[in-house]
Amino acid sequence: MADAALDPHAAIATTASGVGSGTLTTADGMPLARALAHSQRRARRRAFLLVLPLLAFILITFVVPIGQMLARSFHNDGFSANMPQVSAWFASTEHGTAPDDAAWTALAQDLVASADARSIGVVGTRINYDMPGTRSLFTATGRQVRRGLEPPYQEALLEINEAWGDPRLWSVMRSASTPVTANFYLAAVDRTRDEDGNIQQVEEQQRIYLTLFWRTFWLSAVITGLTFILGFPIAHLLATLPMRKSNLLMILVLLPFWTSLLVRTTSWMVLLQQQGVINDILVWMGIIGGDARLQMIYNRTGTIIAMTHILLPFMILPLYSVMRTINPAYVRAARSLGATSWTAFRRVYFPQTLPGLGAGAMLVFILAVGYYITPALVGGSSGQLISNMIAQHMTGTLNWSMAAALAALLLGSVLILYWLYDRLVGVDNLKLG
Amino acid sequence: MKTTLILSTALCGVAFGAMAQEVNVVSWGGAYEVSQVEAYNKPFTAETGITVNMIAADNPATPLRAQVEAGNVTGDVFDVEVSDAIRLCDEGALVEIDPADLPTAPDGTAAADDFVPGALQDCAVANIVWGTVISFNTTKFEGEAPSTAADFFDTETFPGKRGLPKNPKRTLYLALIADGVPAAEVYDVLSTPEGVDRAFAKLDTIKGETVWWEAGAQPVQLLADGEVSMTTVYNGRAFDAMVAEKQPFEIIWDGQYLDMDMFVIPVDAPNPEAAMEYLKFATDTQRLADQAKYIAYGPARQSSTSLVGLYQDGVTEMAPHMPTSPEALANAVTDDPEFWADHSAELTERFNSWLAAS
Numbered sequence: 001m002a003d004a005a006l007d008p009h010a011a012i013a014t015t016a017s018g019v020g021s022g023t024l025t026t027a028d029g030m031p032l033a034r035a036l037a038h039s040q041r042r043a044r045r046r047a048f049l050l051v052l053p054l055l056a057f058i059l060i061t062f063v064v065p066i067g068q069m070l071a072r073s074f075h076n077d078g079f080s081a082n083m084p085q086v087s088a089w090f091a092s093t094e095h096g097t098a099p100d101d102a103a104w105t106a107l108a109q110d111l112v113a114s115a116d117a118r119s120i121g122v123v124g125t126r127i128n129y130d131m132p133g134t135r136s137l138f139t140a141t142g143r144q145v146r147r148g149l150e151p152p153y154q155e156a157l158l159e160i161n162e163a164w165g166d167p168r169l170w171s172v173m174r175s176a177s178t179p180v181t182a183n184f185y186l187a188a189v190d191r192t193r194d195e196d197g198n199i200q201q202v203e204e205q206q207r208i209y210l211t212l213f214w215r216t217f218w219l220s221a222v223i224t225g226l227t228f229i230l231g232f233p234i235a236h237l238l239a240t241l242p243m244r245k246s247n248l249l250m251i252l253v254l255l256p257f258w259t260s261l262l263v264r265t266t267s268w269m270v271l272l273q274q275q276g277v278i279n280d281i282l283v284w285m286g287i288i289g290g291d292a293r294l295q296m297i298y299n300r301t302g303t304i305i306a307m308t309h310i311l312l313p314f315m316i317l318p319l320y321s322v323m324r325t326i327n328p329a330y331v332r333a334a335r336s337l338g339a340t341s342w343t344a345f346r347r348v349y350f351p352q353t354l355p356g357l358g359a360g361a362m363l364v365f366i367l368a369v370g371y372y373i374t375p376a377l378v379g380g381s382s383g384q385l386i387s388n389m390i391a392q393h394m395t396g397t398l399n400w401s402m403a404a405a406l407a408a409l410l411l412g413s414v415l416i417l418y419w420l421y422d423r424l425v426g427v428d429n430l431k432l433g
Numbered sequence: 434m435k436t437t438l439i440l441s442t443a444l445c446g447v448a449f450g451a452m453a454q455e456v457n458v459v460s461w462g463g464a465y466e467v468s469q470v471e472a473y474n475k476p477f478t479a480e481t482g483i484t485v486n487m488i489a490a491d492n493p494a495t496p497l498r499a500q501v502e503a504g505n506v507t508g509d510v511f512d513v514e515v516s517d518a519i520r521l522c523d524e525g526a527l528v529e530i531d532p533a534d535l536p537t538a539p540d541g542t543a544a545a546d547d548f549v550p551g552a553l554q555d556c557a558v559a560n561i562v563w564g565t566v567i568s569f570n571t572t573k574f575e576g577e578a579p580s581t582a583a584d585f586f587d588t589e590t591f592p593g594k595r596g597l598p599k600n601p602k603r604t605l606y607l608a609l610i611a612d613g614v615p616a617a618e619v620y621d622v623l624s625t626p627e628g629v630d631r632a633f634a635k636l637d638t639i640k641g642e643t644v645w646w647e648a649g650a651q652p653v654q655l656l657a658d659g660e661v662s663m664t665t666v667y668n669g670r671a672f673d674a675m676v677a678e679k680q681p682f683e684i685i686w687d688g689q690y691l692d693m694d695m696f697v698i699p700v701d702a703p704n705p706e707a708a709m710e711y712l713k714f715a716t717d718t719q720r721l722a723d724q725a726k727y728i729a730y731g732p733a734r735q736s737s738t739s740l741v742g743l744y745q746d747g748v749t750e751m752a753p754h755m756p757t758s759p760e761a762l763a764n765a766v767t768d769d770p771e772f773w774a775d776h777s778a779e780l781t782e783r784f785n786s787w788l789a790a791s
Contacts, residue, residue: 118522120523121522121525122523122525125524128774128775132775132779133776205787275660298644380645381643392781395495397777398520399778
């Protein structure tokens with residue numbers, strides 16, 4: 001308080017000392033409450049300006065792209081934007097109306113226009129999502145009608161391909177005639193619409209996504225459990241050893257953490273494969289026969305082993321930072337009051353590690369749910385997760401709407417789990433350090 | 434001040450444009466990219482002064498589509514598979530290419546007649562023909578060696594694990610061939626539900642013995658490590674392992690799956706003239722023949738075949754290693770892009786579902 005002129009609070013204090021002349025005012029005569037609100041507003045504005053770059057960064061690089069991507073899951077105007085006339089006909093007629101002359105004319109004119117604009121592939125791709133095998137109907141017809149199409153259109157189109165008369169096709173086109181659709185979400189839970197628009201399960205041999213969702217959550221839970229069983233003793237050891245030794249051990253935990261994910265995954269391939277190090281050692285020691293080498297990779301086991309190892313530090317680090325703050329006097333007190341070492345651990349020590357355990361479990365589980373490269377490399381056929389399907393739709397089939405629908409479901413279910421966690425344990429109890 | 438800034442920036446832009454003409458080519462990386470750099474890019478830059486920037490992608494069709502959708506195209510020429518070339522063309526993402534613009538063969542044959550069937554599409558020009566073939570590790574079979582696609586499925590006579598790619602396109606055909614379907618009828622059979630069931634039933638017989646691979650480098654590694662005794666593999670990769678790395682592998686050409694790689698130019702490419710220039714240069718007779726010196730993929734022009742000579746080691750004759758040699762073509766399935774454009778999604782889902790049910 002050396003320089004009172006620079007300190008607004010000091011100024012207030014000065015005037016406040018002269019109580020008795022009515023309301024409280026600052027040195028320059030402003031009512032105290034207003035001056036306070038004013039200065040707080042200024043401080044808030046300054047704080048907001050400081051975080052503004054970060055907010056803008058998150059908005060531009062995170063919220064907007066993810067929002068755009070997710071919008072594709074329910075918004076696909078591949079048909080409606082390129083086939084405006086027939087879309088208008090669908091909008092003006094009842095569901096189930098048989099195509100009349102107006103419909104055929106609209107369809108034919110749209111096909112010609114779309115073929116000329118070279119957007120017929122987009123239209124065909126959109127319809128093919130809901131009715132496999134129809135993409136070439138559009139592209140082949142497009143190639144023929146580019147030379148022009150004469151009325152009567154119904155006969156002309158049926159002449160090109162009889163499939164144009166298929167009621168299922170018209171039903172699918174109707175559902176695609178509005179850009180907003182739930183069909184990708186239906187497909188993402190192994191459902192489809194029949195000819196009358198009723199929702200039903202897809203054929204058994206085509207069902208895949210629900211199985212994979214279930215497997216993803218189940219495997220992630222197993223991996224979280226394993227990292228807990230393996231990580232808890234290590235974290236305890238790190239927290240209780242003298243500083244010098246624990247630092248050395250810490251490096252052993254951190255070194256793999258800093259190593260590239262791909263390097264660690266491929267190392268596991270070298271170790272676990274049938275002609276790999278572990279099998280070689282087992283055969284050399286005579287534990288297993290040379291023709292009975294264990295299959296430990298390219299299956300679910302491989303996925304679990306590699307992912308547990310890769311995610312282990314995310315469990316150890318929060319546990320460790322919480323364990324360091326636990327006063328050893330509590331356990332000693334419990335023992336001196338007659339508790340067995342198990343009871344002291346169970347009732348005194350373990351409950352105090354829960355915030356770290358919660359944070360670690362949350363981190364590991366959420367990371368595991370979205371894991372993709374490790375299962376792709378070591379998962380074989382039985383160790384694939386839902387993220388591998390999302391990647392396939394992104395890069396392989398280029399069906400981004402489907403990828404977005406699967407991703408939205410994954411995101412939604414993680415958020416629900418987070419909410420459940422909050423209700424059961426409380427997010428306030430999370431402690432990362 | 435402001436005007437000066439704008440002016441100088443504009444001048445810089447003009448000067449830069451005039452100085453460094455360049456073309457961005459997106460390809461697949463690896464030994465394949467090396468072959469393109471050696472056979473196309475170096476002579477191209479030497480002749481025209483245009484710099485070629487090679488960009489590697491897992492599948493160039495993915496960044497192409499992303500760039501066109503985002504309205505921010507940075508690549509000029511993309512090297513994509515046939516089915517993607519046709520699909521992207523139908524979706525209006527590519528520039529149309531007139532075969533009459535392409536250079537003729539040395540004897541004057543028009544490009545349209547010189548390229549192998551299917552190599553010229555509305556918006557794409559093929560540069561190579563490549564095969565997916567069966568390859569086996571000779572150290573694994575002491576007695577009789579496998580020689581047909583049927584042997585691949587015969588784990589009794591030829592024990593050991595098998596390697597197959599994790600997609601329906603390059604597995605179903607092999608199952609049908611091994612089940613006795615002639616190569617020419619594979620797609621007729623696969624178009625029927627019974628045919629698909631038949632292919633999956635055949636795959637079922639080796640499902641427990643199969644290691645699934647995804648990236649092209651994996652099968653070679655699996656074979657070299659002894660993880661599998663037999664696998665399908667891209668023929669160029671197998672050749673590279675056999676000749677350059679002296680691995681004890683052998684190729685079975687029976688049931689080969691032929692595919693092409695194509696050059697395409699996206700709409701709104703930043704350097705459209707240079708891109709077209711590059712495309713014409715890279716697909717002329719001599720360049721395609723030169724590429725065979727660096728990798729065992731077949732040229733897409735018939736006139737290049739006779740010009741194919743020795744491998745870069747100077748001793749290996751390339752002609753018998755080409756996927757287009759008469760022996761290799763005897764029972765080969767040619768890719769049907771139309772079929773896959775229609776049924777890829779459906780069959781991929783069924784394939785994944787089949788895989789997951791273990």
